[in-house]
Amino acid sequence: MNLHGTPLSIIIFSAFVAMVLFLSYYFARRTQSAAGYFAAGGQIHWAVNGISFAGDYLSAASFLGICGMIATLGYDGFLYSIGYLAGWIVALFVVAEPMKRMGKFTFTDALDAKFNSKGIKLAAAISTLVVSICYLIPQMNGAGSLVVPLLGLPHWVGVLIVGVIVITIVATAGMTSTTYVQFLKGGLLLIFSTILVGSLLFRGISTETPGLKGDDGEPIHYVPTEATAATLQAQDYQLVHAEGEFVKYTLDGAASWWVKDGDTLWKCQWQGGGLVNGQTDGLLMPVGRVKEIGGQTEADTGPLNPISFLAKLTHPDTKIEQWHKAKVGDEAGTKITVYYPKTVSGTDQMKPGVKFKVKTGWEKTNFISLMLALFFGTAALPHILIRYYTVPSPACARKSTIVAIAAIGFFYILTLFMGLGAGISGTINPADNNMSAPLLALSFGGVLFAIISAIAFATVLGTVAGLIVAASGAVAHDLMDRFGGMELSEKKKVRAGKIAAFGVGIVAIILGIVFKGVNVSFLVGWAFAVAASANLPAILMLLFWPKTTAAGITSSIFVGIVAALGIILTGPAMFAGPYGKTAADALHPLGQPGIISIPLSFLTLIVVSLATQKKKA
Amino acid sequence: MHHGPATENAPDPASRYKSRLGVWMFLFYCLVYAGFVLTNVLTEGQAMQTIVVAGLNLAVVYGMSLIILALILALIYNALCTAKEKELSAKPISGEDAS
Numbered sequence: 001m002n003l004h005g006t007p008l009s010i011i012i013f014s015a016f017v018a019m020v021l022f023l024s025y026y027f028a029r030r031t032q033s034a035a036g037y038f039a040a041g042g043q044i045h046w047a048v049n050g051i052s053f054a055g056d057y058l059s060a061a062s063f064l065g066i067c068g069m070i071a072t073l074g075y076d077g078f079l080y081s082i083g084y085l086a087g088w089i090v091a092l093f094v095v096a097e098p099m100k101r102m103g104k105f106t107f108t109d110a111l112d113a114k115f116n117s118k119g120i121k122l123a124a125a126i127s128t129l130v131v132s133i134c135y136l137i138p139q140m141n142g143a144g145s146l147v148v149p150l151l152g153l154p155h156w157v158g159v160l161i162v163g164v165i166v167i168t169i170v171a172t173a174g175m176t177s178t179t180y181v182q183f184l185k186g187g188l189l190l191i192f193s194t195i196l197v198g199s200l201l202f203r204g205i206s207t208e209t210p211g212l213k214g215d216d217g218e219p220i221h222y223v224p225t226e227a228t229a230a231t232l233q234a235q236d237y238q239l240v241h242a243e244g245e246f247v248k249y250t251l252d253g254a255a256s257w258w259v260k261d262g263d264t265l266w267k268c269q270w271q272g273g274g275l276v277n278g279q280t281d282g283l284l285m286p287v288g289r290v291k292e293i294g295g296q297t298e299a300d301t302g303p304l305n306p307i308s309f310l311a312k313l314t315h316p317d318t319k320i321e322q323w324h325k326a327k328v329g330d331e332a333g334t335k336i337t338v339y340y341p342k343t344v345s346g347t348d349q350m351k352p353g354v355k356f357k358v359k360t361g362w363e364k365t366n367f368i369s370l371m372l373a374l375f376f377g378t379a380a381l382p383h384i385l386i387r388y389y390t391v392p393s394p395a396c397a398r399k400s401t402i403v404a405i406a407a408i409g410f411f412y413i414l415t416l417f418m419g420l421g422a423g424i425s426g427t428i429n430p431a432d433n434n435m436s437a438p439l440l441a442l443s444f445g446g447v448l449f450a451i452i453s454a455i456a457f458a459t460v461l462g463t464v465a466g467l468i469v470a471a472s473g474a475v476a477h478d479l480m481d482r483f484g485g486m487e488l489s490e491k492k493k494v495r496a497g498k499i500a501a502f503g504v505g506i507v508a509i510i511l512g513i514v515f516k517g518v519n520v521s522f523l524v525g526w527a528f529a530v531a532a533s534a535n536l537p538a539i540l541m542l543l544f545w546p547k548t549t550a551a552g553i554t555s556s557i558f559v560g561i562v563a564a565l566g567i568i569l570t571g572p573a574m575f576a577g578p579y580g581k582t583a584a585d586a587l588h589p590l591g592q593p594g595i596i597s598i599p600l601s602f603l604t605l606i607v608v609s610l611a612t613q614k615k616k617a
Numbered sequence: 618m619h620h621g622p623a624t625e626n627a628p629d630p631a632s633r634y635k636s637r638l639g640v641w642m643f644l645f646y647c648l649v650y651a652g653f654v655l656t657n658v659l660t661e662g663q664a665m666q667t668i669v670v671a672g673l674n675l676a677v678v679y680g681m682s683l684i685i686l687a688l689i690l691a692l693i694y695n696a697l698c699t700a701k702e703k704e705l706s707a708k709p710i711s712g713e714d715a716s
Contacts, residue, residue, distance in 0.1 A: 075676055082653070082680045089646045089687050093639035093694065097632070311672025351665040351676040352657055364658045371654045394632075398698060402691045409684045416677075544640075 009450035010151060016454040017165060020461055023180050046396035048183050050403020055182030056383060057084070057404065058189055058411055059135075059463035060142025060434070061524035063456055066412075067440075068433035070419020071288060072323055074349035076356050077419055080525065081412035083374025087528075088408065090536075091379040092401040097394040098543050099385055108474065110385075111538055117550035123557035127534040128382040128474035130561055132467045133507060134527035135381070139467070140512020143460040145434040146453055156513045162457075163509035166464045167502055181465065185458040190407060192452055193414045196437070197306075199444050200421040204301035205312055209289040210443045211426035221426030222285035224321075224341050225267040227258070232265065241331040246338055248330060254278050257328075259340040269430055272336035284339070286439065288428040291343060292319040306417065310350070313420055318346030320423065322354070323430050339430035349420075362589045370525060373594030377528025380535035383463075383470040464508065468501045475500035525592065526568050533560035533597035541605050552609030560601035567593035630705040635698045642690055649686060653679050 062084065069077030102110040108124035140159045147158030169181070203210065211221035229239075237249040237256075245260045246268070255278045258265040269277055269284050276282035293299040295317035304312065312318060321341045330336050348354070356370065357363045378384060388397045422428055422436035425443050429435050438456055442449035475496065537560065538553045568574065572583035573591050583589075590596070656664050656679070665676035 075680075078680055082683050085684050085687055086646070086650050089643060089690065092691055093643035093646075097635060101632075307671050307673065310677055314668070314672055314674050314677065347666050347674075350674055351662055353662045353665075358658050358661050367658060368654060371650075375650060395698075395702065398635075398695060402695050405688050405691045409688050412684055413681060543636075 008446055009453065012447075012450040013151065013454045013457065016458050017461075019184075020169065020181050020458060021165070023184070046400040047403055049179065049396070049400035051186045051407055052179045052182035053186075053384070053400060053404035054190070054407035054411070055184075055186030055459070055462050056466045057378075057408055058186060058459065059524070060139045060456070060460045062411065062415065063189065063193075063437060063459055064142045064145065064434040065138065065524065066415045067419040067422060067437035068428075068435070069355075070416060071422035071428050071436035072433045073354040074320070074322065074344070074420075074423070075351050076354050078416050079352060079356060079371070080374065081415050083371050084378065085405070085409050085412050086375050087378025088401065088405045090376060091384070092398065092405065094543065095379045095385075095539060096388060096397045096401045099388045099397070099539075101394050111542060111553060114542070115550035115553070117554065119554035120550055120557075123554045124535075124538075125474040127531075127557050127561055129471055129504075130565070131380075131382055131527055131531045131534065132471040132474075132504070133511070134530050135383070135524060136464060136467050136504070136508040137511045137515050138524050138527075139460050139464050140508050141515045142434055143457060143464075144512060145432050146438065146457050146460070148432075148435075159509055159512040162460055162464060163505050163512075166461055166468060167505040169461070169465050181458070182462040185455060185462045186407065188455050189459060190411055192448070192455055193411060193418065193437075196441050196444070196448065196452060197414050197417045197421070199448070200417060200425075200440070201306060201309055202303045203444075204304045205290055205293055205309070205424060206300040207290055207293060207296070207298055208300065209424075209426040212286055212439065212442055219426070220285060221289070222269060222287045222430075223289070227265045227267070228263055229265065232258075243328045244326075246326065246328050246340070255330075257336065257338050257340075259338070259342075261343070266341050268338045268340040270336055270338045271431070273330070273334040284429065284431055286426050286428060287321070287323045287339070287341070287430050288423045288426055289321050290318065290424040291321055292317060294318055309417065310420075313346050313424070314350040315346045318349075319343050320346065320349045322349070322423070323428055325430065337431075365595055366589075366591050369529075369590070369592035369595035372598060373525065373529035373532050373592060376532035376536045376594070376598060380531040380539065381528070382474070382531075382535075383466040386466075386470050386473065468504050468508075469497075471504040472497040472500035475504075526564075529568070529592060529594045529597065530561060530564040532594055533564040533601050534558075535560070537598065537601040537605050541602070541609075545606075545609075547609050547613060548605065549609040549612045549614075551612040552605040552607075555608045556601045556605035559604040560597055563597035563600050564593040567597060631698065631701040634701050634705075638694065638697060642694055646687065646690060650683060653683060 062081075066077050066080050069080065071077075099110050102113040108121055108128065111124050112120045140162060143162035144155035144158035147153045147161065148155055151158075153161075209219070209221050209223075211219040214220045232249055233239075235251070237251050239247060240250050240255070241248040247258050247260065247265070249256050249258065255275075257268045257270045259268050269287075271277070271282075271284065274280060276284060290313075291297070293301065293312060294315045301308075301312060313320070321343050323339055323341055325337055325339050328336050328338055344354075352358070352367075356367045358367050418437045418440060422440040425440055427436060427439035427443050429439065438449060438453045441452040534557050537556050541548045541556075542553065567588070567590055570587040571591050571593070572586040572589055575581045575586040576583040579585075656675070665674060665679075667675045669675050669678050
């Protein structure tokens with residue numbers, strides 16, 4: 001897609017970044033102590049902290065990833081919304097107040113409060129680093145996706161910009177500025193997402209796709225040509241190659257890829273071998289439309305209320321064109337990415353089953369595993385847990401969690417509308433669905449797009465800043481000061497934290513570029529699985545099982561990390577993605593590790609704790 | 618330097634009550650959440666497409682309900698905890714009413 005920044009989008013974006021940097025500078029003057037740097041002095045109001053929780057949590061994964069997944073896959077993306085929100089129940093009912101009572105700066109403090117064990121310090125700090133980096137990858141990736149249409153810059157430049165700004169923020173002011181950036185961004189995200197959904201409902205659903213507008217003001221979106229093998233032959237198309245459901249034809253030397261749907265062929269978009277849609281300077285066009293509304297091929301509902309909007313899309317005679325991608329080889333063996341349409345009924349669009357099928361045993365296992373990781377992951381995320389130390393009391397920790405649940409729950413309901421809306425408005429970039437929600441905003445005009453994109457960028461900034469504070473706390477406070485016994489002074493600890501922030505930021509920039517194009521919510525699902533496996537068993541058992549020992553906690557954290565990462569790295573998604581092979585080459589078919597790694601971590605803690613009980617005198 | 622809490626708090630006589638209440642409410646939500654997951658798995662997704670109210674299917678209604686239920690339970694939990702804290706403590710917990 002050839003989207004480029006307008007002066008307006010550049011001005012609004014620059015204003016946001018300037019505001020964030022100003023906040024950072026302003027609070028830097030107030031941050032002298034370690035408590036100020038790592039925990040905002042414990043003096044943030046619970047309501048501000050609650051919205052900041054929402055700011056931390058509603059990361060690129062929620063706004064970009066979930067909306068993108070719903071836009072392309074329908075209801076399956078909403079499973080993430082349900083699971084992410086449900087996780088806050090664990091945080092509120094079980095973790096919030098005890099964590100606040102026990103800890104000082106980091107989650108490691110709370111785990112180690114009872115034992116003062118070097119093993120726990122090391123394990124928890126490593127876990128914090130691993131989870132933070134897993135979580136950083138999709139955020140940086142999302143930032144790269146955003147700057148392409150917003151500023152007209154390449155993906156890697158976006159990743160680099162976020163990295164540099166965030167390192168500046170964190171290295172200057174720490175948790176106080178991060179909190180206020182998150183508060184501002186969380187509040188604005190809620191307000192403008194509501195405006196976007198309101199605009200969508202007012203426009204209603206139409207078989208005449210709104211789409212985006214080109215520089216000449218004409219709508220641009222891709223409507224696939226329909227044909228059969230016979231009609232193509234009659235037009236002198238030459239069949240060149242077929243692989244699975246995809247066929248390649250040429251006409252006067254120009255290649256085109258088609259997907260079979262029974263006897264019908266639909267013209268796909270594609271890229272590969274240095275060409276896009278057959279041309280060296282070709283462009284992918286935005287996609288996604290509703291073909292029939294309740295059986296009518298030409299219809300425009302006009303304004304709808306939220307329930308009737310969902311009901312119209314759920315109707316069994318509503319037909320929606322979803323867009324998927326596949327990698328195929330052409331006649332010369334060159335790998336081609338084909339973006340192809342698939343028409344589904346409203347019934348199929350609005351229930352789980354496109355990505356997360358539950359027919360076979362493995363599919364069922366994967367689905368349960370994902371829902372388990374989402375549920376138990378939230379309360380084990382280090383950058384969420386450290387926010388409990390920014391408020392004055394356990395009661396304030398509880399109240400800020402409730403504000404967070406209200407704000408986040410409301411936002412997740414909006415994701416269903418934004419995702420579905422993008423899917424029927426011709427606003428999906430087929431190569432990168434992460435931009436679906438901002439592009440939906442673009443279909444309502446450049447101002448809303450610029451504001452929404454700037455907020456989304458600030459979303460990434462804030463979340464990355466929080467993650468880097470958590471990671472730098474793990475290095476400076478947990479590893480150097482407490483595990484290493486370096487007994488750093490306040491000033492030296494803050495400096496060590498800032499140096500650590502710089503290092504983690506560099507790692508995040510590199511990984512963000514490597515994982516370009518992968519749905520960010522899918523990546524975050526893994527971070528949740530690692531967090532739920534490594535940290536949650538330790539937190540829960542420490543709180544509720546008196547026989548828990550330091551050795552039990554240490555071993556369960558290590559087993560959780562190794563099991564979760566091991567299953568991910570040897571699983572189908574890594575083989576089909578970064579390894580450049582196919583899902584069938586994977587060592588096992590399990591895409592989501594939680595169902596094995598979480599119980600294994602619990603079991604390890606129980607067995608090791610029982611084996612290391614101190615004998616009563 | 619010490620590694621205790623970031624801010625010192627008064628002893629909380631309601632903590633045992635809040636902890637037990639939290640666990641029960643957590644288990645209740647777990648059951649409802651597990652119901653959602655198992656309904657999808659055991660019926661291979663078929664039950665989720667059943668229209669239940671106002672043209673909306675079970676997947677949408679159950680999913681939305683899980684989100685709204687979380688907020689309702691959170692508000693109930695906070696009301697019960699606050700009431701117990703007030704009952705057991707003559708003076709408000711430090712920072713609780715800061716605004």
